[in-house]
Amino acid sequence: MGYCKSSLLVWILPTMCLICVSLGVDNYRIDCGSPTNTPVGDRVFVADDFDSNILSTPQDVSVQTRKESISSAIDLALYQTARVLNGTSSYTFSIKEHGYYWIRLYFCPFVDGNYNLSIAKFSVSAQSFTLLSDFQPQDGSVVKEYCLNINSDNLVLTFTPSANSFAFLNALEIVSLPNDLIPDGARTVDPPIKYQTFTRRALETVARVNMGNQTVSPQNDTLWRLWVSDEPFLNHVNLVNFVSNFKAVNYSTKWHNIAPSSVYGTATRLNSQPDPNTAVNMTWFFPVDPGFEYLVRFHFCDIVSTSPAQLFFNVYINTWLVALNLDLSNLTSNVLGTPYFMDVVAKSSNSRNLGVSVGPSTLGIGYPDGILNGLEIMKLSNSRGSLAASDFEVSSTNKVWVILGVTIGGSFIAVLLSLFLFVFCKRRRRRSSLVAHSTEDHFVVDEDQISRTVENKYDSGTAIISSSKIGYRVPFVAIQEATANFSESLVVGVGGFGKVYKGVLRDGTKVAVKRGVSQQGLAEFRTEIEMLSQFRHRHLVSLIGYCHEKNEMIIIYEYMENGTLKNHLYGSDLPGLSWRQRLEICIGSARGLHYLHTGYAKPIIHRDVKSANILLDENLMAKVADFGISKTGPEIDETHVSTAVKGSFGYLDPEYLTRQHLTEKSDIYSFGVVMFEVLCGRPVIDPSLPREMVNLIEWVIEWEKRGELEKIIDPRLEGETKPDSLRKFGETAVKCLAECGIDRPTMGDVLWNLECALQLQGTDKRITLNGELAPQVNAIGNFEMSVCSTQFSMGSAGDLAGISMSGVFSQMVKAENR
Ligand SMILES: *[C@@H]1O[C@H](CO)[C@@H](O)[C@H](O)[C@H]1NC(C)=O
Numbered sequence: 055m056g057y058c059k060s061s062l063l064v065w066i067l068p069t070m071c072l073i074c075v076s077l078g079v080d081n082y083r084i085d086c087g088s089p090t091n092t093p094v095g096d097r098v099f100v101a102d103d104f105d106s107n108i109l110s111t112p113q114d115v116s117v118q119t120r121k122e123s124i125s126s127a128i129d130l131a132l133y134q135t136a137r138v139l140n141g142t143s144s145y146t147f148s149i150k151e152h153g154y155y156w157i158r159l160y161f162c163p164f165v166d167g168n169y170n171l172s173i174a175k176f177s178v179s180a181q182s183f184t185l186l187s188d189f190q191p192q193d194g195s196v197v198k199e200y201c202l203n204i205n206s207d208n209l210v211l212t213f214t215p216s217a218n219s220f221a222f223l224n225a226l227e228i229v230s231l232p233n234d235l236i237p238d239g240a241r242t243v244d245p246p247i248k249y250q251t252f253t254r255r256a257l258e259t260v261a262r263v264n265m266g267n268q269t270v271s272p273q274n275d276t277l278w279r280l281w282v283s284d285e286p287f288l289n290h291v292n293l294v295n296f297v298s299n300f301k302a303v304n305y306s307t308k309w310h311n312i313a314p315s316s317v318y319g320t321a322t323r324l325n326s327q328p329d330p331n332t333a334v335n336m337t338w339f340f341p342v343d344p345g346f347e348y349l350v351r352f353h354f355c356d357i358v359s360t361s362p363a364q365l366f367f368n369v370y371i372n373t374w375l376v377a378l379n380l381d382l383s384n385l386t387s388n389v390l391g392t393p394y395f396m397d398v399v400a401k402s403s404n405s406r407n408l409g410v411s412v413g414p415s416t417l418g419i420g421y422p423d424g425i426l427n428g429l430e431i432m433k434l435s436n437s438r439g440s441l442a443a444s445d446f447e448v449s450s451t452n453k454v455w456v457i458l459g460v461t462i463g464g465s466f467i468a469v470l471l472s473l474f475l476f477v478f479c480k481r482r483r484r485r486s487s488l489v490a491h492s493t494e495d496h497f498v499v500d501e502d503q504i505s506r507t508v509e510n511k512y513d514s515g516t517a518i519i520s521s522s523k524i525g526y527r528v529p530f531v532a533i534q535e536a537t538a539n540f541s542e543s544l545v546v547g548v549g550g551f552g553k554v555y556k557g558v559l560r561d562g563t564k565v566a567v568k569r570g571v572s573q574q575g576l577a578e579f580r581t582e583i584e585m586l587s588q589f590r591h592r593h594l595v596s597l598i599g600y601c602h603e604k605n606e607m608i609i610i611y612e613y614m615e616n617g618t619l620k621n622h623l624y625g626s627d628l629p630g631l632s633w634r635q636r637l638e639i640c641i642g643s644a645r646g647l648h649y650l651h652t653g654y655a656k657p658i659i660h661r662d663v664k665s666a667n668i669l670l671d672e673n674l675m676a677k678v679a680d681f682g683i684s685k686t687g688p689e690i691d692e693t694h695v696s697t698a699v700k701g702s703f704g705y706l707d708p709e710y711l712t713r714q715h716l717t718e719k720s721d722i723y724s725f726g727v728v729m730f731e732v733l734c735g736r737p738v739i740d741p742s743l744p745r746e747m748v749n750l751i752e753w754v755i756e757w758e759k760r761g762e763l764e765k766i767i768d769p770r771l772e773g774e775t776k777p778d779s780l781r782k783f784g785e786t787a788v789k790c791l792a793e794c795g796i797d798r799p800t801m802g803d804v805l806w807n808l809e810c811a812l813q814l815q816g817t818d819k820r821i822t823l824n825g826e827l828a829p830q831v832n833a834i835g836n837f838e839m840s841v842c843s844t845q846f847s848m849g850s851a852g853d854l855a856g857i858s859m860s861g862v863f864s865q866m867v868k869a870e871n872r
């Protein structure tokens with residue numbers, strides 16, 4: 055049944071170059087199972103007579119249907135044929151230009167003589183992401199669209215049939231995306247939960263809707279997106295009007311890619327005309343999978359007003375306020391008809407529906423009014439790198455809504471933004487490619503960093519890991535010079551590993567130099583360099599270089615002016631930290647750990663979270679340090695039995711001790727211990743104290759249960775902590791200490807609760823945005839508060855019954871003491 059094979063590339067390149075010149079070279083379109091090329095509008099899907107370089111599959115099977123059996127879709131032609139993939143099969147596409155790509159998979163289960171495609175069941179993955187798991191295409195055609203940031207030279211799509219089944223595919227499309235399409239909002243605001251970036255997430259389009267009851271076909275979109283009509287999603291059709299005014303759309307910028315004018319030119323508008331007193335919301339409901347985060351993009355364009363400042367409205371997701379008194383004219387420099395979009399990340403609740411509402415504001419003239427022009431909802435892959443519904447993650451804080459980024463198509467602002475994006479995109483691209491290398495080679499070369507720290511003429515030393523990380527190597531002589539030949543007067547820390555010296559590089563950079571004493575620590579030395587060179591984050595201490603010469607094992611870090619958190623809590627004569635400073639330090643370190651746990655496809659477990667491994671810079675900003683025994687998360691670890699229990703006495707997860715089962719939740723436990731150290735300002739184990747007080751955790755849990763935590767806090771904090779803030783903090787720390795890992799919150803939850811605790815302390819911290827976006831700022835403030843208070847009323851003390859801390863303590867004593 056196979057067709058004669060010839061090189062696919064030979065076909066693709068000439069065809070694609072004609073069509074996609076403006077979008078980059080790495081676009082691929084394949085009409086699977088088809089012996090001929092298939093034009094669809096201005097796109098051409100090429101015949102899939104494969105070169106085995108593209109598709110590797112155990113069996114070569116193409117199937118064809120009779121035309122009548124499929125409904126009349128525009129892309130009908132694509133569904134006439136399919137390729138059956140019996141056994142694990144993968145497509146490998148060469149990607150010359152790294153960046154964001156759409157992957158569109160076309161499925162239509164038809165029946166041909168030998169195959170009934172309706173019984174196919176399979177999983178699909180792309181790079182390390184799971185796109186579909188045990189998927190069974192049902193009734194009619196479906197297009198699945200994913201967005202991935204590709205930083206390697208190949209895109210590998212793997213189809214894995216479920217047991218006793220097979221996979222199939224009707225067509226496949228890989229399209230390079232313009233850079234401005236995917237936001238990285240963490241730059242524009244400092245949200246309550248810092249949403250890292252989208253670069254390490256896969257996105258799946260779950261809804262792309264054009265308001266105004268008009269479908270926009272892929273042919274009418276520069277990026278071949280399908281925008282379906284909003285009417286089927288509307289809760290009450292009689293509460294709205296569908297309006298259209300294509301002429302009013304005024305891009306003033308080249309941002310046509312965000313959405314076409316056929317989207318911005320139509321809208322669904324509140325219909326309150328008959329009775330101004332019936333001010334109601336218009337609401338759309340969209341099916342979603344619980345346990346995932348969603349990126350919701352609102353598209354607005356004022357095509358209804360006749361002059362600026364007429365239209366004000368509120369925007370909600372479920373019951374949460376996203377924007378209060380939104381005034382589009384203000385956001386778009388008073389140019390009516392300027393497209394405007396707004397991105398919000400929503401962590402889904404347990405509901406299978408996500409509701410989006412636009413409602414009347416108390417401002418505005420005339421009847422209550424409000425519009426929405428378009429909406430996109432994209433599911434974000436979870437910490438396990440999966441988008442499959444079956445891989446949902448249970449979370450104790452269900453309703454977390456974060457304004458992420460706001461971007462405007464307005465003329466003046468757009469110019470500023472474009473400049474900003476230009477600079478930023480360049481940076482981001484560099485950063486993303488660094489990340490990619492790190493996942494493949496375990497090492498990254500950051501040229502800037504190196505040229506700043508070492509002169510190129512020094513090049514000696516032995517590579518211990520792989521030649522690709524050569525850039526971090528610093529010659530021994532340069533280190534001797536920086537530390538005045540390891541002068542005792544520059545020693546800032548001593549530990550089992552050796553000494554830490556303060557040093558100054560030739561260019562004036564202050565560094566901390568950790569000099570190992572024995573070859574025993576080689577594995578840790580290596581792990582630490584590998585980990586640090588992969589991760590760059592504000593709240594993780596940065597690697598500057600290392601040296602492995604003449605039996606020396608030296609790691610050079612950024613210098614942290616204020617030393618360890620531990621030193622500021624007890625055992626020194628440093629001034630005490632305020633409650634707010636302590637909260638901020640906890641938040642910072644929680645961010646660092648959250649990044650380790652979720653920033654990569656595989657979670658990284660730090661394994662040695664303790665106050666001595668949290669460092670403070672000159673502004674008391676916290677950074678997590680010491681990655682010597684870190685590991686990638688549970689998936690890998692399960693394959694080999696973990697030999698020795700590692701970690702620090704007093705901070706060790708009891709579950710890990712007893713079952714040797716290592717997960718991120720072990721870090722959560724240790725972090726809970728740190729939180730109580732921070733609260734009480736004393737060591738975890740202090741044998742000099744009365745017996746019942748020796749173990750801080752045992753002691754503190756007793757008091758937390760009684761609700762009298764305030765009686766045992768660090769005396770230096772007395773009168774300073776607000777009761778609500780303290781309670782939130784205590785509750786959170788106690789949850790971290792739950793006996794079973796699954797009962798402990800995730801680092802993201804801890805972070806959120808700490809932010810709440812900070813707010814409850816009565817913060818004046820405000821999310822900083824440019825002045826234009828003031829309404830949202832207020833909105834965020836408000837709904838953060840409402841999230842906090844909701845959590846309070848739900849209450850969470852008392853889930854701790856039954857923990858035997860003395861049992862835990864005796865296990866800890868048995869543990870290896872590092
Ligand atoms: C898949 O391959 C196996 C082994 O070659 C064969 O027994 C089975 O019938 C095939 N299934 C389909 C659906 O072609």
Ligand SMILES: *[C@@H]1O[C@H](CO)[C@@H](O)[C@H](O)[C@H]1NC(C)=O
Binds near residue numbers: 170
């Ligand atoms: C194909 O499989 C589906 C699902 O099992 C079944 O409902 C349908 O009747 C089958 N069609 C044919 C023609 O066998």
Ligand SMILES: *[C@@H]1O[C@H](CO)[C@@H](O)[C@H](O)[C@H]1NC(C)=O
Binds near residue numbers: 267285291296
């Ligand atoms: C929405 O559009 C469809 C198709 O054009 C039409 O049948 C339907 O009546 C419209 N709905 C409303 C409420 O106007």
Ligand SMILES: *[C@@H]1O[C@H](CO)[C@@H](O)[C@H](O)[C@H]1NC(C)=O
Binds near residue numbers: 270271273274316
């Ligand atoms: C594309 O949009 C234009 C109006 O903007 C309309 O006239 C045309 O019919 C549309 N074409 C398709 C294929 O939807």
Ligand SMILES: *[C@@H]1O[C@H](CO)[C@@H](O)[C@H](O)[C@H]1NC(C)=O
Binds near residue numbers: 465
């Ligand atoms: C679009 O907006 C610009 C900037 O204010 C204005 O100069 C131009 O006339 C507008 N174009 C249309 C077609 O309204």
Ligand SMILES: *[C@@H]1O[C@H](CO)[C@@H](O)[C@H](O)[C@H]1NC(C)=O
Binds near residue numbers: 372373374
């Ligand atoms: C609109 O919905 C929000 C969220 O559910 C609610 O708080 C608000 O009161 C509603 N507005 C009106 C006018 O019903």
Ligand SMILES: *[C@@H]1O[C@H](CO)[C@@H](O)[C@H](O)[C@H]1NC(C)=O
Binds near residue numbers: 383
């Ligand atoms: C937007 O509103 C702010 C605050 O109300 C005001 O200072 C600013 O001038 C307005 N911008 C425009 C373009 O109207």
